[in-house]
Amino acid sequence: MKNLLSSCLIGLTLLGLANGAKAERIKDIASVAGVRSNQLVGYGIVVGLDGTGDQTSQTPFTVQSLTNMLAQNGIALPPGANPQLKNIAAVSIHAELPAFAKVGQTIDITVSSIGNAKSLRGGSLLMSPLKGADGQVYAVAQGNLVVSGFGAAADGSSVTVNVPSAGRIPGGATVERVVANPFGNGDGIVLNLHSADFTTATQTALSINQTMGLGTAQALDGASIRVNAPLSRSQRVAFVSLLENLEVITGDAAAKVIVNSRTGTVVIGQNVRVKPAAVSHGSLVVTISANPIVSQPGPLAVAGQTVVVPQSDIAITEGDNKMFLFNPGVSLDEIVRAVNQVGAAPGDLVAILEALKQSGSLSAELIII
Structure with a gap:
């Protein structure tokens, strides 16, 4: 069984080299399980606006926040009292909140209006707590906003550039609580591929074993590879640094054709193939033009009135696109060339x-978004 597995692994490697596949670093195709960022959210008030704030009569929560x-x-x-501010x-x-963020470090924040403020330009955010999904406060935000958008109005006309009701504060929040992660737990780590692929998972484990020694890594499934790691936290950091810079010959993606029905964008993957098929695609254009005619009564008519008589011209034009043939195993380049020769639009x-x-002639998954 071991000899069979080794032969398969060597065969996969040689096949990748024969196809000219490009090697990628592990850090670009996978991440360490448990090492992740966390989302924070909060509520606050921005002050110091130049008359572009909330209409407090329409946003009572703004007045309530100010009162509190x-x-x-x-x-x-x-x-x-009902202040009109x-x-x-x-x-x-x-x-x-990034992984391994420590108390006292700063993170960037995004501030967005939830009332009817016209612009947050020139405003300052007052101290506001930021909470995680567990309801605990992990950071405190405060600072002056950087707003790229602006607006101007005069004599009933207005113009707005970008979005003035949202802005950012670089380093505007200070971390107050550390999020625990399992990086230092156990006797190993798990690498999760960004895109699940059995070939890539096998190649990743093979690359690690060739560098670190046989039995160091094993593919658990098409997305995860378990790697034995040092128990010492400092040694584990150096070990992961070495791992993420190893190069892996990744497997080719499955044959797919992605169609965006709203924009007409079509993306055809590298491995798309077409079985023998003949295609004839003609276009039928119907043009209707209206040419109304004015009808007037005769010069000696006793009664009558001028009327507009509708008159329409209908023209039908049928395209003369020729039939083209797809030979067995035709490639992506040949598909695009054949379709372009007949002048077919994206639609x-x-x-x-x-x-x-x-018809069963397209050897690929057709995905319409």
């Missing part, structure tokens, strides 16, 4: 590919 903030600072508004805005805040190409798939 003033109360925390020992200022109480009179009962029934235009220089504050209620915003949502979201950020991504025509979609129709041809769908017909080929229905």
Whole structure:
């Protein structure tokens, strides 16, 4: 069994070299299980706007946020007071907490208006907590916004460039809590491929074993490879650094044809093949033009009135596209050349590919998005 497995692995390697496949680093095709970022979200208020904030009469939560903030600072508004402010805005805040982020480090945040503020340009975000999915506070955000969009209005006309109701604060949040990860646990790590592929998983394990020694890595399935790793955390870091720079001859992707029905974009994969088929694709164009005629009564007519009589001309033109033949095992380049020779538009190409798939002549998965 071991000899059979070794022969298969050597055969896969030689096949990849024969096909001229390009080697890729493990860090570009896989990631370590458990080493991931986490999403954070929060709510806050932006102050200091130049009259472009929320219409507080229409966004009561903005007034409530302001009232709560003033109360925390020992200022109480009179009962029934309804401040009409235009220089504050209620915003949502979201950020991504990277793996291994430590307390005291800063991360970038994105701030977006959730009221009817026209622009956040020139505003400052007041201290706001950012929470994770477990409800715990992991960072605190505050700072001056950088807004790329702007707007201007005068005499009933207005112009807006980009989106002035959203902005970013580089390094605007400070990490306050560390997220635990399983990187240092156990006696090994698991590499997860970005795109599941049995050939790539096998080749990755083979590349690791050739460098680190036989039995170091084993493919668990088409997406995961388990690798024995040192127990010492510092040695494990150096070990993963060596792993992620190893090169692997990846397997070719499955034959696919991707069609975007909204934009007419067609992407044909490298391994798409067509079985023998003859295609004839002509276009039928119907043109209807309206030429109304004005009819007037005669010069001596006692009664009558001028009327418009509709008149339409209909013309039908049928395309003279010729039939073209796909030979057995025709390649992607030949498919595109044959379709271009008959002057088919992207929409025509979609129709041809769908017909080929229905006839069983297209050896590829047809995906319409």
